[in-house]
Amino acid sequence: xxxxxxxxxxxxxxxxxxxxxxxxxxxxxxxxxxxxxxxxxxxxxxxxxxxxxxxxxxxxxxxxxxxxxxxxxxxxxxxxxxxxxxxxxxxxxxxxxxxxxxxxxxxxxxxxxxxxxxxxxxxxxxxxxxxxxxxxxxxxxxxxxxxxxxxxxxxxxxxxxxxxxxxxxxxxxxxxxxxxxxxxxxxxxxxxxxxxxxxxxxxxxxxxxxxxxxxxxxxxxxxxxxxxxxxxxxxxxxxxxxxxxxxxxxx
Amino acid sequence: xxxxxxxxxxxxxxxxxxxxxxxxxxxxxxxxxxxxxxxxxxxxxxxxxxxxxxxxxxxxxxxxxxxxxxxxxxxxxxxxxxxxxxxxxxxxxxxxxxxxxxxxxxxxxxxxxxxxxxxxxxxxxxxxxxxxxxxxxxxxxxxxxxxxxxxxxxxxxxxxxxxxxxxxxxxxxxxxxxxxxxxxxxxxxxxxxxxxxxxxxxxxxxxxxxxxxxxxxxxxxxxxxxxxxxxxxxxxxxxxxxxxxxxxxxxxxxxxxxxxxxxxxxxxxxxxxxx
Numbered sequence: 001x002x003x004x005x006x007x008x009x010x011x012x013x014x015x016x017x018x019x020x021x022x023x024x025x026x027x028x029x030x031x032x033x034x035x036x037x038x039x040x041x042x043x044x045x046x047x048x049x050x051x052x053x054x055x056x057x058x059x060x061x062x063x064x065x066x067x068x069x070x071x072x073x074x075x076x077x078x079x080x081x082x083x084x085x086x087x088x089x090x091x092x093x094x095x096x097x098x099x100x101x102x103x104x105x106x107x108x109x110x111x112x113x114x115x116x117x118x119x120x121x122x123x124x125x126x127x128x129x130x131x132x133x134x135x136x137x138x139x140x141x142x143x144x145x146x147x148x149x150x151x152x153x154x155x156x157x158x159x160x161x162x163x164x165x166x167x168x169x170x171x172x173x174x175x176x177x178x179x180x181x182x183x184x185x186x187x188x189x190x191x192x193x194x195x196x197x198x199x200x201x202x203x204x205x206x207x208x209x210x211x212x213x214x215x216x217x218x219x220x221x222x223x224x225x226x227x228x229x230x231x232x233x234x235x236x237x238x239x240x241x242x243x244x245x246x247x248x249x250x251x
Numbered sequence: 252x253x254x255x256x257x258x259x260x261x262x263x264x265x266x267x268x269x270x271x272x273x274x275x276x277x278x279x280x281x282x283x284x285x286x287x288x289x290x291x292x293x294x295x296x297x298x299x300x301x302x303x304x305x306x307x308x309x310x311x312x313x314x315x316x317x318x319x320x321x322x323x324x325x326x327x328x329x330x331x332x333x334x335x336x337x338x339x340x341x342x343x344x345x346x347x348x349x350x351x352x353x354x355x356x357x358x359x360x361x362x363x364x365x366x367x368x369x370x371x372x373x374x375x376x377x378x379x380x381x382x383x384x385x386x387x388x389x390x391x392x393x394x395x396x397x398x399x400x401x402x403x404x405x406x407x408x409x410x411x412x413x414x415x416x417x418x419x420x421x422x423x424x425x426x427x428x429x430x431x432x433x434x435x436x437x438x439x440x441x442x443x444x445x446x447x448x449x450x451x452x453x454x455x456x457x458x459x460x461x462x463x464x465x466x467x468x469x470x471x472x473x474x475x476x477x478x479x480x481x482x483x484x485x486x487x488x489x490x491x492x493x494x495x496x497x498x499x500x501x502x503x504x505x506x507x508x509x510x511x512x513x514x515x516x517x518x519x520x521x522x523x524x525x526x
Binding site for chain 1: 319322323324342345346350351352354356358359360361362371372375376424
C-alpha cells in the first residue's frame with residue numbers, strides 16, 4: 001500500500017515537473033509552430049469523427065429521456081434547454097476528453113514509451129535537446145488549441161441529435177424551431193464558457209498524463225502496453241474526478 | 252587504415268565550429284548502485300585528448316552503466332565524471348562541450364528519415380544555416396558511404412546500416428568526444444571490421460577523443476590506444492593492447508583467450524542437468 005501511494009505521488013510530482021519544464025521552453029514556441037500544427041491536426045482528425053457520433057447519440061438520448069419524463073408535466077418546451085445545457089456544461093467536454101484519452105492519449109503514450117524503451121529519449125538527452133521541448137510542449141499547446149473547437153462542434157452535433165429526436169419521435173413532437181428557441185432563450189454564455197474551460201483543463205490533463213506515462217516507462221516492449229493502459233485509465237479517472245471539482249468551483 | 256582514409260573525401264570544415272578540440276575525460280572513484288544492487292565500485296581512470304580508450308569486460312560487468320555515467324544520462328551514486336573539467340549531468344555546462352553517443356541499437360528516431368535523423372541536432376541547436384546543415388549531413392552520409400539511405404526510414408535499414416547511420420548522426424554533432432556502446436554487436440565479422448576501421452579513421456580525421464565499450468576482443472585490441480578491463484564492476488587493469496596480451500592476470504587471460512574445455516566442471520554440471 002505504501003509503495004502504491006509512493007508511486008502515485010511520484011507520478012503526480014513528475015507530471016507537474018514535466019509541465020513546468022515544457023512551459024519553461026515556451027519562449028521557443030515559435031520554433032515549433034509546425035509541430036504544434038501537426039499535432040493539432042492529428043488530435044483533431046483522430047478525435048472528431050468518434051466524438052461527433054457519440055455526441056450526436058448522447059444529445060438524441062438526452063432528448064428522448066427528458067421527453068419521456070417532461071411530457072407528463074406538459075414541459076416539453078424545456079427539452080431544448082435541458083439537452084443544450086447538459087451538452088455545453090457537462091457531456092460535450094467530458095465526451096471529447098474521453099475520446100481524446102482513448103484515441104490520441106493512448107497513441108502518444110505508446111509513441112513516447114517506445115522512444116524511451118528504444119533509447120531515443122536518451123539520444124535526445126545526449127544531444128542536449130530537452131524532450132520536454134521537442135515532444136511534450138507541442139502536444140500540450142496543440143491540445144489547448146484543438147479542445148475548444150472539438151467541444152463546440154461536439155455540442156452543436158449533440159444539440160442537432162436532440163432536435164432530430166424531438167421532431168421525429170411521435171410522443172415528443174417538438175418542432176426544431178421550438179427546440180432551438182428553448183436553447184436560445186435559456187442557455188447562458190456562462191454555460192458555454194464553463195464547458196470550454198473544462199475542455200481546456202481536461203485536454204491539458206489528458207495530454208500531460210499521456211506524455212508523462214510514456215516518458216516514465218522503464219523496461220522492455222511489454223511495459224509499452226502496460227503504459228498505454230495506465231495512461232488511458234488514469235486519464236479517464238482524472239477527467240471524471242476533475243469534472244466534479246471544476247463544476248463546483250465554477251458554480 | 253591509410254587506405255580507408257584515402258577513400259574518404261576531404262571534409263569541408265569551413266563552416267564547422269572552430270572551438271572543437273578533443274575532450275579530456277576524468278572518472279574519479281565512481282560507484283553506481285540501483286537500490287540494493289551495486290553495479291560499479293570505485294572506478295577511476297582518465298582519457299587523454301584524441302585517445303581511443305576501450306572499456307572491455309564480460310556481459311553484466313557494468314560497461315554500459317559506466318558509459319551512461321560518462322554520457323551524463325545518469326548521475327553516479329558516488330564519485331565524479333568530468334569532461335574538460337565539466338559535469339556532463341549538468342544541462343548548463345553540457346552546452347560547453349560536444350558529446351555524441353552511438354547507442355548499441357542505434358537509437359535512431361523511427362518516425363524520421365535518415366536525413367532528418369542526422370539534421371535534427373543542428374536544426375534544433377540552430378548551429379548552422381539550412382544549406383550548411385544540408386552540406387554537413389550529406390558529408391557525414393558520404394563518409395559512411397550511406398548516401399543512398401538518406402530518404403529511407405530506420406525500419407528499412409539492416410543492422411549494419413543502422414550502426415553507420417548512428418555514427419553519421421554522431422559526426423554531424425561535430426563531437427569532441429564520441430562514445431560507442433557495443434558498436435560491433437550483432438554484426439557479421441566483415442561489417443565489424445568496417446565499423447572498427449571507421450572508428451579509427453574518424454579519430455584521425457576529426458580529432459576526437461573516443462571511448463568504446465565492447466566485449467569484442469578483436470575490436471578492442473585492434474583500434475585502442477589503451478584498454479580497461481572491467482570485471483564485476485571494478486577496473487581490473489588499464490593497459491595498452493600489447494601489454495594486456497602479456498598480462499599474467501588469469502581473469503584477463505581467461506577473457507582474452509577463452510578456452511572451451513568440455514571437461515570443465517560447468518559443462519559436467521550442464522550435462523548432468525540435461526540427463
